Amino acid sequence: MTAKGASMGEYRIIGGNAASGEVQISGNKNSALPCLAATLLTDEPVHLLNVPDIEDVQVMIELLLDLGSTVVREDAHSYTITSGSRNGLLKRNLVEAVRGSILLLGPLLATNDEVRLTPPGGDVIGLRRLDTHFMGLTSLGSDCTINEVGEIHIRCRHKSLIGADIFLDEASVTATENVIMAASLAKGESIINNAASEPHVQDVCAMLQKMGCPIEGIGSNRLRIKGQQRLGGCEFRLGSDYMEIGSFIGLAGASGGQLLVKGVQHEHLRMIRLGFERIGITFVEDGPSSLLVPRKQKRILTKEVGGHTAKIDDAPWPGFPADLLSIITVCATQMEGSILIHEKMFESRMYFIDWLIRMGADIILCDPHRAVVNGPSQLFGSTVTSPDVRAGMALVIAAVCAQGESVIQNIYQIERGYEDLAGKLQALGLEIERTE
Numbered sequence: 541m542t543a544k545g546a547s548m549g550e551y552r553i554i555g556g557n558a559a560s561g562e563v564q565i566s567g568n569k570n571s572a573l574p575c576l577a578a579t580l581l582t583d584e585p586v587h588l589l590n591v592p593d594i595e596d597v598q599v600m601i602e603l604l605l606d607l608g609s610t611v612v613r614e615d616a617h618s619y620t621i622t623s624g625s626r627n628g629l630l631k632r633n634l635v636e637a638v639r640g641s642i643l644l645l646g647p648l649l650a651t652n653d654e655v656r657l658t659p660p661g662g663d664v665i666g667l668r669r670l671d672t673h674f675m676g677l678t679s680l681g682s683d684c685t686i687n688e689v690g691e692i693h694i695r696c697r698h699k700s701l702i703g704a705d706i707f708l709d710e711a712s713v714t715a716t717e718n719v720i721m722a723a724s725l726a727k728g729e730s731i732i733n734n735a736a737s738e739p740h741v742q743d744v745c746a747m748l749q750k751m752g753c754p755i756e757g758i759g760s761n762r763l764r765i766k767g768q769q770r771l772g773g774c775e776f777r778l779g780s781d782y783m784e785i786g787s788f789i790g791l792a793g794a795s796g797g798q799l800l801v802k803g804v805q806h807e808h809l810r811m812i813r814l815g816f817e818r819i820g821i822t823f824v825e826d827g828p829s830s831l832l833v834p835r836k837q838k839r840i841l842t843k844e845v846g847g848h849t850a851k852i853d854d855a856p857w858p859g860f861p862a863d864l865l866s867i868i869t870v871c872a873t874q875m876e877g878s879i880l881i882h883e884k885m886f887e888s889r890m891y892f893i894d895w896l897i898r899m900g901a902d903i904i905l906c907d908p909h910r911a912v913v914n915g916p917s918q919l920f921g922s923t924v925t926s927p928d929v930r931a932g933m934a935l936v937i938a939a940v941c942a943q944g945e946s947v948i949q950n951i952y953q954i955e956r957g958y959e960d961l962a963g964k965l966q967a968l969g970l971e972i973e974r975t976e
Contacts, residue, residue, distance in 0.1 A: 549951045551951055553939035553946045555939055555945075556942075558835075559797040559799055565785055565804060566803075567591050569596060569783070571743035571779055572591050574643045574740065576591075580651060581647050582623065582770070584622070588618060588619050588621065592781065594955060595638075595952065596638045599640075626648060626651050636660065642673065642718070645718050646719065655692075659691070672708050680719070681698055708735065711734050711761065713740065731764050739782060743778060745758045751773070752772050753765065753771055780803050785809065789812070790870070790937055794870065801833065820842070840875060849912075852880070853882035854884055865889070866892065866930040870941075873896065874915055880910060880912050880913075892931035892935065896934075919942035921943065925948070926951060926954050933961075
C-alpha cells in the first residue's frame, strides 16, 4: 500500500545513449527521515535545509502532521517544523508505506513515555529485524512488545527513560538512530557500543548537537550521549546523498558518458571509489564539491592478486554500501571479465537479477546472496518491475544501456529515493518518458 496520492507509474526508456552533462545531487534521503523524526524531540521550531523532494519524505511529513506538528514548506528543499501534541493517530497506510516510520519510536518514547505503531513498510529486500531497536530501547528502561498482528507497543517502566551502557547486537542504522534520539532526552549519560556510523547517522548526531545534546564519538562505533531535560530548535542542512552519487557514477560509467556530479562530499566516497575501480570505472575530484566521471574508462573487471576472480561485497560503514550493490551489479554486465557480487546483509535483494537475465545479462545467481557476473553483455529492452529503490535504479541503468525500448513498472519504489529522476535523466540526453 502506498501513501495517499502516490502513483505506481512507469518509465519508458529508449536505450543506446550515453548519460553526459552535469547533475546536481539531492540531500540524503537516509538523513532526511531520522532528522524529520528528530523534530519531535523539541517544542521549538526546527529549520531543515537540503531536504530531498521524494515520496518517502512526503510520507514522513504526513506522519508528523498526524502527530500534531506544524509543517511549513519554505521552498522546494527546506521546511520549518514545530511539534504539537505528538499523540495523534497514525494512519496505517502511511506507516506501511515507508520503512522510515520505525524512526518515530525513539522520539515518541522519549517525549510521551509510550508509543504504539503498526508494522512499518518499505522495500521488500528480506528480513528487516526489529530486535536491535527493542534491545536498545529496553536498555534505556522500556518494555517492548509486538502483538499477533505485528503492532508495536513500547512503554517506559519509569517516569522517563534512563541513560545506560548499551551494546547493540548489530550495527543497525535505524536502531542506532532510534536509540540516539531516545537517549537525547533520557536521564543521565548513555553509551552506545557497536553503533552504526554511516553519514546519515552522523547527520542525526550533528543535528542533535545543534539542538543542545552533547554527543561524543560521532563517526565511530561508540557514541557517548548526555541526556537533556529539554532540547531546543535549530537550523540544520542535510548532507548529500552518496547513494545517489554512486548511482550516477554507475550510470555514466555503464553507458559510456562523461558526467560532472555536483554537490558531493568527497570524504564519503572512499570505499565507493574502490568498489567502482574494481569494475573498471574511475572518477576524479573536480573542486571541493564536484566530481567528474570521464568518458574514457578501462571497463575491465579487476582480477585479484594471482589472477583469481575478484569479489565485491557489502558491509556496514565504512564498508561498501549494501544499497549500491545493485548498481555495481548492472554496471559489471557492461565490463569485460567476471566478478563475484556477494550481498551479505539482505537475503532477497539479489532476486532482481532475474530481470537483468531476461534483458540478456550473463549472470549466474548462485544463491540468494551471491551472483557471478560475466561481461560484457548486450542488453535488450524488456518490460520489468522495480522491487525496491536501488534495484529499480539499477534497472533504469540497464534500460539506458539496452538496445531498444524498456518499460519499468512500479516506479513508485524508485521515486521513494530519487528526486525528479526522469527530469535529471532527460537533462543528460537520455530518452525517458514517465507515464502514470
